Amino acid sequence: MEALLSQLVAGLSLGSVLLLAALGLSLTFGQMGVINMAHGEFMMAGAYTAFMVQGLIADAGISLLLAIPLGFVIGGLMGLILEVTLIHRMYHRPLDTLLVTWGVALILQQAARDIFGAPNVDVRAPGWLSGSLNIGVVSVPAARMFILVLAVAVVVGLSLLLKTTSLGRRIRGVVQNRDLAETVGISTRSTDRLTFFIGSGLAGIAGVAVTLLGSTGPTLGTNYIVDAFLVVVAGGIGQIKGAVIAAFGLGLLQATFEYSTTASIAKVTVFVVVVVFLQVRPQGIFNVRTRSLA
Amino acid sequence: MSNNVGEDSSRVRADGNSLCWRTRGRLFSVVVFVAAAGLVLAGCGSRVGDSGGSSATSCVDTSGDSVKIGFLNSLSGTMAISENTVHDALNLGAEQINASGGVLGKKLEVVSEDGASEPTVFAEKATKLIGSDCVAAVFGGWTSSSRKAMLPVFEGANSLLFYPVQYEGLEASPNIFYTGATTNQQIVPALDYLKQQGVTSLFLVGSDYVFPRTANKEIKAYAEANGIEVKGEEYAPLGHTDFATITNKVRAAGAGAVFNTLNGDSNVAFFKEYRNAGLTAATMPVVSVSIAEEEVGGIGVDNLVGQLTAWNYYQTLDSPVNKAFVQAFKEKYGQGRVTSDPMEAAYTSLFLWKAMVEKAQSFTTDDVTKAADGVSYEAPEGTVTVNGENHHIAKTALIGKVAPDGLIYTEWSSGAPIEPDPFLESYEWAKGLSG
Numbered sequence: 001m002e003a004l005l006s007q008l009v010a011g012l013s014l015g016s017v018l019l020l021a022a023l024g025l026s027l028t029f030g031q032m033g034v035i036n037m038a039h040g041e042f043m044m045a046g047a048y049t050a051f052m053v054q055g056l057i058a059d060a061g062i063s064l065l066l067a068i069p070l071g072f073v074i075g076g077l078m079g080l081i082l083e084v085t086l087i088h089r090m091y092h093r094p095l096d097t098l099l100v101t102w103g104v105a106l107i108l109q110q111a112a113r114d115i116f117g118a119p120n121v122d123v124r125a126p127g128w129l130s131g132s133l134n135i136g137v138v139s140v141p142a143a144r145m146f147i148l149v150l151a152v153a154v155v156v157g158l159s160l161l162l163k164t165t166s167l168g169r170r171i172r173g174v175v176q177n178r179d180l181a182e183t184v185g186i187s188t189r190s191t192d193r194l195t196f197f198i199g200s201g202l203a204g205i206a207g208v209a210v211t212l213l214g215s216t217g218p219t220l221g222t223n224y225i226v227d228a229f230l231v232v233v234a235g236g237i238g239q240i241k242g243a244v245i246a247a248f249g250l251g252l253l254q255a256t257f258e259y260s261t262t263a264s265i266a267k268v269t270v271f272v273v274v275v276v277f278l279q280v281r282p283q284g285i286f287n288v289r290t291r292s293l294a
Numbered sequence: 295m296s297n298n299v300g301e302d303s304s305r306v307r308a309d310g311n312s313l314c315w316r317t318r319g320r321l322f323s324v325v326v327f328v329a330a331a332g333l334v335l336a337g338c339g340s341r342v343g344d345s346g347g348s349s350a351t352s353c354v355d356t357s358g359d360s361v362k363i364g365f366l367n368s369l370s371g372t373m374a375i376s377e378n379t380v381h382d383a384l385n386l387g388a389e390q391i392n393a394s395g396g397v398l399g400k401k402l403e404v405v406s407e408d409g410a411s412e413p414t415v416f417a418e419k420a421t422k423l424i425g426s427d428c429v430a431a432v433f434g435g436w437t438s439s440s441r442k443a444m445l446p447v448f449e450g451a452n453s454l455l456f457y458p459v460q461y462e463g464l465e466a467s468p469n470i471f472y473t474g475a476t477t478n479q480q481i482v483p484a485l486d487y488l489k490q491q492g493v494t495s496l497f498l499v500g501s502d503y504v505f506p507r508t509a510n511k512e513i514k515a516y517a518e519a520n521g522i523e524v525k526g527e528e529y530a531p532l533g534h535t536d537f538a539t540i541t542n543k544v545r546a547a548g549a550g551a552v553f554n555t556l557n558g559d560s561n562v563a564f565f566k567e568y569r570n571a572g573l574t575a576a577t578m579p580v581v582s583v584s585i586a587e588e589e590v591g592g593i594g595v596d597n598l599v600g601q602l603t604a605w606n607y608y609q610t611l612d613s614p615v616n617k618a619f620v621q622a623f624k625e626k627y628g629q630g631r632v633t634s635d636p637m638e639a640a641y642t643s644l645f646l647w648k649a650m651v652e653k654a655q656s657f658t659t660d661d662v663t664k665a666a667d668g669v670s671y672e673a674p675e676g677t678v679t680v681n682g683e684n685h686h687i688a689k690t691a692l693i694g695k696v697a698p699d700g701l702i703y704t705e706w707s708s709g710a711p712i713e714p715d716p717f718l719e720s721y722e723w724a725k726g727l728s729g
Contacts, residue, residue: 003546010538017536110370118375120562120592130596132572141570144538214535215562215592219372223535223559258539263530264502 005138007259008252013144015251016151019244020209021224022231023154024202026243027195028079030232031175034087034196035094037101039228040221041108042078042200046071046207047216048112051121061126064208068150071204078108079200083193105221112218120217129212143212150209154202155244161198162240171195234274236284245285250274352453353428356657360401363388363647364423366434366444371411372558376636377436379588380458381406383637384433386626387644397648398655405429413443420447420455430657431456431647433640438462438505445470452659456647458640460583460605462508463716466684468663473643473678474636475606476686476716481509483691484553484581484604485516487706493550495523499540499564500555502529509555509583512718512727519723525549534560537567544578545571554582561585565597575600581693586634590700598696605635606689607675608702616674632701633674642673646680646687677711686714 021043028034050067057063082104090096129146132139162168173181174191182188207220214223231250235242250270257266278284354361365384367377388402396402405427407419416435423429424447431454435441441457448455448469460475488496496517500506510527517524525547528540541564544552556564561584568580581602587609590598609620609632619641623633646669651657654665667682679688688711694702718724 003542006542007539010536010542013538014536113374118378119588120375120559122591122594124594124596125566130570132570139572141538141567143566143570210535213563213566215559217375217559217592219533219559223533254536255539259543262502262528263534263540267531 002137003259005136007255009138009140009144011252011255012248013140013148013251014255015248016144016148017206017210017213017224018227018231018251019151019247020147020154020206021203021228022235022243022247023151023158023240024075024199024206025228026232026235026240027158027199027202029229030235030237030239030243031171032091032192032195032199033094033237034091035098035101036079036082036087036200037098037225038082038105038108038221039200039203040223040225041105041112042075042203042221043207043210043224044108044112044218044221045078046075046204047123047211047220048116048121048207049074049204050123050208050211051116051216054123059126060124061128064126064129064212067208068205071208072201073204075204075207076197076201079203080193080197082200083196087196088189088192109218109221116218118218120215123211123216125212147209147212150205154205155240158198158202159240167191167194230271230274234277234284236286239284239286242284242286352424352451352659354430354657355428356400356430359399360403361397361657362403362405362427362429364420364427364429364432364434365404365406366409366416366419366423366432367406368411368436368440369406369408373409373411373436373440376588377409377411377434379634379637380434380436380640382627382631383623383633383641384644386623387641389626390622391644391648397651398657409434409440411437413437413439416440417443417447420444421451424448424451424453430454430651431662433458433643433647435459436636441465441470454647454659454662456640456643458643459636460639462505463718464508466686466716468685469659470685471643471646471666471680472686472714472716473639473646475689475691476714477509477512478715478718478721479606479689479691479712480583480604481512482516482718482721483708483712484583484602484693485513485520485522487604487693488551488553488581489520489522490706493522495525495549495551497525497544497547497549497552498527498555499544499552500527500529501534501557501560502531503557506555506557510553512724513553515723515727516721523549530556530560530564532557532560535563537564540564541567541571541573544568545573549578552578552580554580555584556582557584561589562593562597565593565601569597575602585696586636587632587700587702588634588637590696590702595696595698595700599698601696602705603694603696603702605692605694605702607633607635607638608692608694608704609633610701610703611674611676611692613674613676615672619674635675638674642671642675642678645671645673646678650680679711681714684714684716686716688713 025039028036049071053063053067086100129143132141170186170191173186174188178188231243231246235246254266254270257269367381368374388404392401409416423432433456435457436459438461445467455470457470458473460480463477498510514524579602583604585603620633649669649671650662650666654661666680670679676690690711691708692704693706695705697703
């Protein structure tokens with residue numbers, strides 16, 4: 001029983017990490033159709049932001065809380081620059097976007113190596129995030145609890161933004177019918193830019209969060225980018241709730257398989273499950289005829 | 295091998311069409327390979343091991359007042375993080391040798407090449423260094439796959455490679471000198487130490503590729519012969535970032551110690567999870583074979599304090615030779631830098647080569663290998679001696695403990711250099727392992 005609950009927690013926690021990494025992608029890839037291979041590097045930028053803030057503010061707790069909004073802004077600005085300089089020229093050439101952003105990803109990785117050095121850097125976790133919380137019979141690492149809460153908060157925030165604000169309405173309008181949106185006076189260019197800013201910013205937040213769990217180094221993004229695409233594809237393009245369900249589903253699957261077999265077999269099995277699932281439902285978990293939002 | 299991902303970069307041909315897979319969990323690189331199939335077609339054509347090894351012939355020129363040597367390390371790609379440090383140590387060694395008059399009166403002229411973390415590139419650059427730069431010897435390589443890719447090149451051209459990293463053993467090429475530890479100088483002493491400490495059960499955690507799997511096979515054979523119970527064995531794919539499940543398994547198994555052969559970034563995630571799960575060095579120590587001074591900072595000292603490592607060298611060794619080495623290194627590269635086992639082994643390999651050449655009074659491969667047996671050097675790690683038969687060196691095994699200052703201090707020492715035994719022939723329990 002205890003093992004089962006521990007694994008449930010591990011699965012949910014893994015799901016929340018996947019979700020954070022994938023949320024931004026579900027905006028830029030899901031809504032805008034841009035295959036952005038540099039998304040992982042925006043996560044890396046967020047992680048290094050956490051490192052930099054910690055260099056300025058010694059208190060690990062305050063610096064972490066400050067790094068979250070800062071990571072959002074830095075990731076977002078990098079995304080904005082990428083969109084304005086390169087991506088907007090190739091909205092109708094998705095394969096070119098893939099290659100160009102892959103190149104950008106390599107450049108950003110090398111830039112990180114030149115700026116921060118090749119070895120990983122250490123981002124200290126605040127005292128209140130090391131150790132475990134005891135909930136019933138299971139103990140949940142505090143850092144994982146924090147990431148779970150953060151992921152939920154980001155999802156709620158993003159949903160509110162898309163549903164209730166005028167910016168959200170504009171984004172949805174442009175996604176559903178670009179020409180019509182333009183006809184009624186929405187500036188699709190500025191909407192694209194803002195969507196890309198938000199999507200990349202979310203990667204920055206994810207980057208700050210994963211410093212609590214793993215390494216902070218130039219290759220941080222490459223560890224997450226495949227899983228993030230997997231979540232978005234399995235969840236259904238253009239679907240935030242799809243991404244949520246897919247992330248937690250894949251997290252739980254991975255944790256379950258990993259417990260009963262090994263980490264490598266679990267990873268393979270998850271891929272096989274997703275491939276089989278996409279054979280049955282190529283459109284992902286949610287089937288929407290119009291590309292509406294959550 | 296140690297410290298970073300990249301070991302898995304051996305390539306296989308996926309089909310007749312030019313699809314080029316990397317056997318890594320990074321599927322997206324496959325996507326890119328497909329998209330760029332035309333560009334990489336040439337690269338896919340050659341398999342590791344047959345990359346033109348026979349085309350290089352040695353053409354060492356010793357008529358002038360200088361002699362060329364090659365440094366072949368990954369200065370780019372995933373392995374750059376580790377191999378750059380080795381490159382720095384080699385450059386320091388060459389500088390010092392030149393300052394003291396060179397080798398046989400000839401100054402060393404260093405030709406540096408970038409192995410780019412790709413075994414095929416290592417083989418190509420080795421061919422270039424031997425065939426067109428005419429170097430007398432090459433120093434470098436880190437991953438076992440890079441070494442295995444270069445091996446036929448050096449054997450084909452009858453040239454010399456000095457390989458500075460601990461590895462999984464079971465190899466002895468007449469053209470390679472192995473100056474890092476083989477298993478009986480690192481893993482076996484670590485097990486001896488644990489046994490001596492009264493540890494009766496082990497949990498094995500490793501990355502999923504050749505080195506950890508080979509090492510764990512040896513560990514299990516040792517454990518069986520010595521009455522140690524192996525309570526579990528877990529492998530994580532390279533680059534794995536989520537250790538919640540493996541940590542749950544480790545905690546549930548409740549072993550006396552964990553033997554860690556994880557590689558690269560996975561170590562960071564593993565130790566953070568380990569600590570957050572409330573496991574400590576006091577209750578369940580972790581012995582690592584891939585974490586040196588260079589990695590401690592990235593993992594976070596807080597997550598590592600009190601944990602054990604197995605190497606043959608630590609920056610904190612208290613000997614005049616080591617103090618001079620550390621001081622010279624810091625003066626050249628900055629006070630914040632640290633020295634580690636592979637760096638020391640690379641530095642030492644340069645001086646061992648110098649000693650061999652001076653004993654042979656010749657730069658040719660055959661003379662140097664003939665003179666190699668018994669060549670000894672007072673290295674920062676202590677006295678090391680070349681074994682002429684298997685081309686490894688006798689070195690002292692050291693178990694270290696990570697201290698709050700981020701450095702590693704010797705906790706236990708084998709006392710004297712251990713003779714290299716790459717095929718573990720002198721161990722009764724290892725019978726049948728190398729077959």
